[in-house]
Amino acid sequence: MAPAAVIVGPPGAGKTTVGQTLAALLDVPFLDADAVIEAKAGKPIPEIFIDDGEPAFRAMEREAVAGTLGSFEGIFALGGGAIMDPGTRAALAPHTVVFLSVELPDAVKRVGLGAGRPLLSVNPRATLKYLMEQRRPLYAEVATHTIATDGREPEAIAAQLAALLAPAGDATT
Ligand SMILES: Nc1ncnc2c1ncn2[C@@H]1O[C@H](COP(=O)(O)OP(=O)(O)O)[C@@H](O)[C@H]1O
Numbered sequence: 001m002a003p004a005a006v007i008v009g010p011p012g013a014g015k016t017t018v019g020q021t022l023a024a025l026l027d028v029p030f031l032d033a034d035a036v037i038e039a040k041a042g043k044p045i046p047e048i049f050i051d052d053g054e055p056a057f058r059a060m061e062r063e064a065v066a067g068t069l070g071s072f073e074g075i076f077a078l079g080g081g082a083i084m085d086p087g088t089r090a091a092l093a094p095h096t097v098v099f100l101s102v103e104l105p106d107a108v109k110r111v112g113l114g115a116g117r118p119l120l121s122v123n124p125r126a127t128l129k130y131l132m133e134q135r136r137p138l139y140a141e142v143a144t145h146t147i148a149t150d151g152r153e154p155e156a157i158a159a160q161l162a163a164l165l166a167p168a169g170d171a172t173t
């Protein structure tokens with residue numbers, strides 16, 4: 001068993017939004033690593049950061065991703081920082097991994113003041129710029145497909161992805 005696709009990219013790339021739309025188009029389940037972590041911890045991501053700290057969150061994230069990769073068939077969206085973990089990057093190697101890329105101006109607009117994203121709660125623009133520069137090579141390293149999302153609607157991105165993922169010969173003429 002393996003996910004139909006794993007979606008990676010920085011905060012604001014639209015992983016959660018596009019992933020949900022894509023799953024609906026393909027009529028498969030959708031799972032978000034952040035939701036898996038929240039369900040296990042019994043509290044929202046910001047509270048995990050406050051109560052337990054980022055290292056504890058990253059440990060939960062590593063476990064949630066590893067567990068889900070081996071048992072879930074559907075569209076699986078990761079949190080933006082999941083690919084920082086070398087074990088997670090190695091675990092992604094056999095999978096179809098879509099990097100939703102976004103440049104800083106669109107990412108900043110989409111993330112706003114960082115509500116619900118504890119890493120961006122102070123100075124979201126500068127933090128996002130730093131995180132994106134640091135992580136971009138790692139998204140590219142794990143990706144089997146890269147799709148630019150700037151200036152595009154989530155529905156159009158999901159439709160492009162659905163066509164990309166459809167097995168050859170699936171298209172009706
Ligand atoms: N292609 C897009 N164009 C405009 N807004 C978008 C797009 N993708 C996502 N958004 C919006 O940006 C915000 C962040 O999207 P989200 O899916 O949570 O991103 P991620 O999971 O990658 O951090 C949401 O408010 C969402 O509605």
Ligand SMILES: O=C(O)C1=C[C@@H](OP(=O)(O)O)[C@@H](O)[C@H](O)C1
Nearest residue numbers: 010011012034079080081117118
């Ligand atoms: O970039 C990050 O390190 C994080 C991104 C978030 O997910 P999104 O990328 O879906 O916002 C969430 O996992 C957490 O707040 C940490």
Ligand SMILES: [Mg+2]
Nearest residue numbers: 015016078079
């Ligand atoms: Mg998300």
